[in-house]
Amino acid sequence: MARVYADINATLGESWYDYDKFNIDWSPPERYEIVRRVGGGKYSEVFEGVDMVNHEQCVIKVLKPVAAKKIKREIKVLRNLTGGPNVVALLDVVLDSSCRYHSLIMEYVENIEWKQLYPRLTESDIKHYTFQLLKALDFVHSHGIMHRDVKPGNVMVDYQHRKLRLIDWGLAEFYHPGTDYHIRVGSRYYKAPELLVGYKQYDYSLDMWSVGCMFASMIFRREHFFRGTDNNDQLLRILKTLGTEQFDIYLRRYGVHFETDFEALLTNYAKLPWSRFITADNQPQASAEALDLLDHLLKYDHRERLTAREAQGHVYFNSVRLEAASTKVESVNDSGFSST
Numbered sequence: 546m547a548r549v550y551a552d553i554n555a556t557l558g559e560s561w562y563d564y565d566k567f568n569i570d571w572s573p574p575e576r577y578e579i580v581r582r583v584g585g586g587k588y589s590e591v592f593e594g595v596d597m598v599n600h601e602q603c604v605i606k607v608l609k610p611v612a613a614k615k616i617k618r619e620i621k622v623l624r625n626l627t628g629g630p631n632v633v634a635l636l637d638v639v640l641d642s643s644c645r646y647h648s649l650i651m652e653y654v655e656n657i658e659w660k661q662l663y664p665r666l667t668e669s670d671i672k673h674y675t676f677q678l679l680k681a682l683d684f685v686h687s688h689g690i691m692h693r694d695v696k697p698g699n700v701m702v703d704y705q706h707r708k709l710r711l712i713d714w715g716l717a718e719f720y721h722p723g724t725d726y727h728i729r730v731g732s733r734y735y736k737a738p739e740l741l742v743g744y745k746q747y748d749y750s751l752d753m754w755s756v757g758c759m760f761a762s763m764i765f766r767r768e769h770f771f772r773g774t775d776n777n778d779q780l781l782r783i784l785k786t787l788g789t790e791q792f793d794i795y796l797r798r799y800g801v802h803f804e805t806d807f808e809a810l811l812t813n814y815a816k817l818p819w820s821r822f823i824t825a826d827n828q829p830q831a832s833a834e835a836l837d838l839l840d841h842l843l844k845y846d847h848r849e850r851l852t853a854r855e856a857q858g859h860v861y862f863n864s865v866r867l868e869a870a871s872t873k874v875e876s877v878n879d880s881g882f883s884s885t
């Protein structure tokens with residue numbers, strides 16, 4: 546069972562989590578106009594658009610025809626989470642007259658492609674953005690939802706405004722203790738060990754592994770930290786870094802029968818010290834505090850990983866928390882309440 550927020554859906558009740566029962570009032574599409582295509586993937590085509598009523602920029606995510614239940618889930622999750630810190634806001638849902646195209650109208654984020662951005666991030670940038678991501682995830686998890694596809698392509702960064710938004714709720718799911726979930730979620734390089742060994746009763750901590758992978762790629766300046774060619778190779782890369790001793794303990798602890806005919810996965814590997822990944826180029830970002838945080842995120846045992854809230858409390862973020870606290874004091878002063 547999840548270490549935190551395990552019963553939140555039971556507490557909030559069916560109207561919160563039962564996405565299949567909920568009714569959607571679709572708007573007609575005329576209000577929104579497409580400006581240009583900005584992305585797309587397996588499940589959608591995404592456009593920059595404009596709201597013809599208020600003339601504001603927006604994003605139009607046109608969903609490819611998938612199961613109605615999946616569409617409802619994405620919308621329910623977004624409705625529940627909209628307004629939360631650093632979560633992309635859902636503004637409207639649209640259905641065309643042929644009833645074939647379902648679109649989500651969302652807040653537009655002026656995003657810099659992460660492959661260009663990450664190599665340029667300074668230590669204080671990495672701290673800031675990782676903290677913002679953790680803030681989003683703690684909010685999401687505390688509302689009973691696992692994102693299940695945390696990766697750089699799903700984290701929009703507006704560098705100019707130091708703004709971060711977690712997007713792509715297409716795989717997000719409500720967490721209920723004791724439930725078996727699909728293990729074919731996430732994107733390979735960011736998949737947690739539980740997905741690779743077939744442990745189905747995972748929880749919010751799944752997302753924390755992906756945060757660990759993103760953090761490692763930022764501090765070590767490696768495009769993807771674990772870059773497997775398939776799921777077996779993905780696990781192998783992890784074993785060769787974290788070592789097999791802890792892996793075996795983890796499998797035994799959870800009674801996971803992991804069978805494989807892939808010889809390399811049956812070999813023993815020693816845990817590499819994190820310092821092994823330091824180079825002249827990444828050394829300013831890879832401080833002792835950063836490595837300690839990383840070590841507490843990339844744990845095989847999902848119950849040992851830091852939660853999003855715990856991670857925000859790590860010493861690595863001391864300066865970010867101080868900054869946040871002083872901005873609060875300033876804004877109180879600005880409003881004229883506590884100035885002397």
Ligand code: ATP
Nearest residue numbers: 584585586587588589591604652653654698713715
């Ligand atoms: P994938 O299968 O690649 O994960 P998807 O079909 O589920 O994608 P999203 O990840 O939601 O769709 O969006 C696809 C791409 O569209 C994003 O990677 C991003 O480049 C762009 N995009 C989506 N939402 C926004 C937004 N709010 N602001 C700016 N760009 C966005």
Ligand code: MG
Nearest residue numbers: 586698699713
């Ligand atoms: Mg995506």
